[in-house]
Ligand SMILES: Cc1ncc(C[n+]2csc(CCOP(=O)(O)OP(=O)(O)O)c2C)c(N)n1
């Protein structure tokens with residue numbers, strides 16, 4: 001895939017400079033998540049999926065504040081981040097449907113999206129796994145001497161796993177250019193944060209590791225981007241890591257089988273009133289970057305485009321049996337496909 | 345007799361054990377208020393209270409370690425590791441701490457805890473949520489490792505594991521939770537750890553297996569022209585050499601059917617014991633049916649190919665019996 005390909009992950013990432021395209025990307029994420037839910041019901045998705053509707057501003061705010069050369073680790077709740085970073089809807093939906101056009105060739109599934117050309121390492125299905133890996137990516141970034149940073153995205157529940165604490169400490173003593181982004185959506189699986197964590201603000205944990213801990217309105221893409229930009233600059237200046245806490249909310253349950261009955265009445269409705277897409281659309285209208293009614297039109301067009309992608313995906317081939325053995329190790333079939341982080 | 349879901353057997357075993365022994369406690373993520381991610385602990389919080397049925401943060405190292413400490417000091421913790429892969433972040437507490445407690449204290453201290461974990465492939469959970477990973481703990485002196493194969497063995501093994509004086513890992517093939525079989529609960533029923541079962545008698549070959557592969561083996565045997573004996577190991581560490589050797593001495597052929605990669609499977613152990621102790625009785629080389637040395641693929645067609653099917657097992661065993669040579673695995677031709 002080349003940069004000139006207007007639908008390449010890199011081109012999609014570059015498009016995020018435009019505010020209207022940022023809104024469009026958030027709309028796309030919402031549309032893709034809703035469609036995946038439906039694809040599941042239609043029997044095209046196996047295992048489990050973890051949707052991030054409601055958290056679109058975090059994804060797009062992060063993606064617009066870092067470069068495609070910066071490296072990102074993230075979790076199974078990663079469809080939105082992958083799309084924001086540039087992975088195509090066909091790459092995401094194709095992967096979730098197990099097709100060769102998926103970004104992992106259909107062998108990974110919903111929890112394992114990847115696209116090195118926009119910095120996305122394979123999303124991890126194990127809580128906490130991405131944080132130490134981001135530390136290492138930051139070490140490599142520093143070695144590359146080109147001002148690159150690493151970002152690790154994880155949930156509030158993940159702040160209770162050992163890897164979180166070890167990674168923050170490790171990054172701090174080494175002053176690594178890494179930004180830890182906690183998406184605090186108030187729940188880890190079926191448990192509300194106050195039942196698993198003695199503080200509601202994960203950002204407080206930064207003080208124990210002597211790094212900035214910033215609470216951010218995760219429903220406002222501009223606020224997310226500003227906080228990210230500041231942390232990225234700090235990292236690029238060599239001043240070390242930051243912990244950003246995005247206050248956000250997942251509209252769906254934890255995974256496809258979860259009706260989220262454990263949520264207190266009215267909580268979802270309160271969050272829906274601060275919908276990240278509506279907040280940003282209203283701002284763009286005020287800025288006259290979007291006409292009144294422009295959001296609805298954008299949603300209709302985007303959903304139509306997603307339907308076309310779904311048709312393309314469902315028409316596309318499943319991987320060949322030989323893919324079971326490809327790329328297991330360097331001796332395996334598949335050829336040398338290694339991405340060079342030094343090349344650009 | 346009633347049809348019992350395997351997940352009901354887990355619940356019933358935990359429930360009965362908690363009734364019988366007030367020192368039994370449960371710990372794990374979402375096991376209490378939510379009734380368990382796989383609904384195998386439903387109702388236990390209401391019945392036994394929050395002191396005994398404990399929701400934990402996402403901190404496997406902490407609650408596994410706490411289980412070790414609690415076990416050493418008189419409780420009987422049953423820890424749920426939702427997917428066996430999550431044991432990776434807590435492995436030290438189990439394989440290095442719990443497993444050496446008795447040894448280092450010269451028998452004065454023990455860690456009688458149970459780790460229950462869902463495991464195995466077949467449902468499209470992808471390569472980080474589909475492994476058996478028994479080789480992470482198998483072979484660790486001081487630990488025991490059992491694998492359930494249906495509602496009855498789930499009940500019998502769990503009850504024994506909870507009563508065992510040493511740390512025991514019980515792997516529950518996730519794909520079996522939503523399977524049913526005729527079974528009548530009997531609170532006194534136990535399957536002693538370390539003992540295998542002959543699940544089907546036969547004379548031409550001994551098919552040794554465990555876990556979700558047991559039903560595959562039984563189906564393969566039922567569809568086979570040959571007369572195949574099926575041994576369900578149940579405990580895979582330490583495993584029942586006597587039952588396996590007696591069977592192989594009668595049939596003259598050994599086949600292992602393992603949901604494990606070729607290079608890490610427990611069958612290597614079984615084959616070496618049989619080769620060393622029953623060599624003279626063998627009519628054919630011992631044969632292993634395993635997974636290829638590759639991660640579990642997500643795509644449904646690939647995952648179905650990756651796992652041994654009953655038809656494939658029938659074919660492999662037939663080839664072994666007719667030629668007395670070890671047939672090549674499917675991937676030798678595919679790759
Ligand atoms: C080590 C480990 N333990 C448990 C799990 C199971 N699990 C998957 S998601 C999840 C909840 C995570 O909550 P949070 O970090 O808040 O992220 P969110 O799902 O809300 O995005 C749990 C417990 C896991 N994947 N890995």
Ligand SMILES: [Mg+2]
Pocket residue numbers: 155156157183184185186187188189
């Ligand atoms: Mg959360």
